[in-house]
Amino acid sequence: MDIMETIKEQVESNPILLYMKGSPNQPQCGFSARTVQALMACGERFAYVDVLSNPDIRANLPKYANWPTFPQLWVNGELVGGCDIVAEMAESGELETLVKEAAAAQQSA
Amino acid sequence: MPVQAQIESTLNEALAPTFLDVANESHMHSVPPNSETHFRVVAVSDAFAGQRKVARHQRIYGLLAEQLAGPVHALALQLYTPEEWREREEQVRPSPDCLGGSKAES
Numbered sequence: 558m559d560i561m562e563t564i565k566e567q568v569e570s571n572p573i574l575l576y577m578k579g580s581p582n583q584p585q586c587g588f589s590a591r592t593v594q595a596l597m598a599c600g601e602r603f604a605y606v607d608v609l610s611n612p613d614i615r616a617n618l619p620k621y622a623n624w625p626t627f628p629q630l631w632v633n634g635e636l637v638g639g640c641d642i643v644a645e646m647a648e649s650g651e652l653e654t655l656v657k658e659a660a661a662a663q664q665s666a
Numbered sequence: 667m668p669v670q671a672q673i674e675s676t677l678n679e680a681l682a683p684t685f686l687d688v689a690n691e692s693h694m695h696s697v698p699p700n701s702e703t704h705f706r707v708v709a710v711s712d713a714f715a716g717q718r719k720v721a722r723h724q725r726i727y728g729l730l731a732e733q734l735a736g737p738v739h740a741l742a743l744q745l746y747t748p749e750e751w752r753e754r755e756e757q758v759r760p761s762p763d764c765l766g767g768s769k770a771e772s
Contacts, residue, residue, distance in 0.1 A: 578767045587762030588740065609767070624720075625727050625734045626741060641743050642719045644759060 560617045568631045572659045573603035576618060577628040580607055588640035592628040595647035601660035632659050669702035669737055673730060677709060680729050684748055685710035687758070695740075695764045706742040708758050710751040719745070 558566075568574055573596075579585030581593045596603055608615035608627050619625045622636050630637040632655055637643065646652035667675075674688050687708040692701040707726070714722050722745040727734060734741065742761050746754070 579765075585765055585767035587765050588742070589767075590765055591762045623724055623727070625731075636720055638720050638723065640762070641759075642723065645719070645744075 560613050561621055564614065564618055564621045567604075567606065569634045571604040571631075572633055572663045573601065573656055574631045575603055575605045575628060576608055576614070576631070577605055578607065578609050581605060585609055586627070588626075589628045592630065592640045592643045595643050595652060596630065596656065598647065599653045599656040601656050603656075632656065633662075669733055670705070672733060673705060673707065676729050677707070677726070681709060681711040681713045683709045683711040683713075685751065685756075691740075691742075691761055694761065696766055697739075702737055704740040704761075705738060706744075706761050708744045710746050710748055712747060714745055714747050 575581075575593060575596060577584060577586075577589035577593060579589060581597065584590035584593055593605070606614060608618070615627070618627075618629065622629060624636060624639065626639055628639055628643075630639075630643050637646070637655070643652060646655070670688055670690050674686065677683065677686055677688070685708065687706075689706045690702060690704070691706050692704045693699070695701075695704050697703050709726075717725070723743050726741075726743055726745065730738070730741065744759060
């Protein structure tokens with residue numbers, strides 16, 4: 558499958574998806590670590606892709622997303638943002654609301 | 667021109683910010699001394715009014731596309747309107763500690 562098709566399929570079939578460096582238990586970058594921590598604090602299941610072990614995704618997702626860096630949080634097929642935006646939304650409580658709604662919609666689907 | 671100065675002049679020109687702080691945080695990461703790879707930008711501008719956060723960031727990425735395609739590896743952004751900046755009492759969020767990912771990548 559074309560790499561852009563693969564990315565599209567990933568963001569559309571996973572309601573909460575984090576592209577990051579490393580894994581949630583072993584993040585390889587401080588920005589990914591901060592983001593995954595904020596996401597885990599919401600208490601819902603989420604999918605992740607380690608871009609360090611997926612070089613094709615790492616090379617092409619920035620074009621797909623119009624976003625040059627990692628991590629990237631996607632919810633319901635839309636880019637929510639990187640570390641700075643996720644951290645701000647976590648502070649304000651918006652992140653938990655967004656993530657819980659996405660998880661609830663998935664369960665009832 | 668050093669990358670830091672390029673970032674400052676590009677953003678000053680495009681956004682007419684009321685506050686702009688461009689910090690080179692490369693020394694916090696596993697790169698050679700005096701590198702210009704990791705930056706944190708705090709910008710306060712009326713230009714962000716009515717724009718969602720993702721759109722604000724994408725605007726900066728567009729303005730700094732050349733630097734991001736070249737030496738700049740990380741660009742932390744905190745972008746506010748003057749009103750939002752007042753509401754958060756001009757507090758900057760510090761960048762996280764490095765976890766050595768760029769070593770793991772090489």
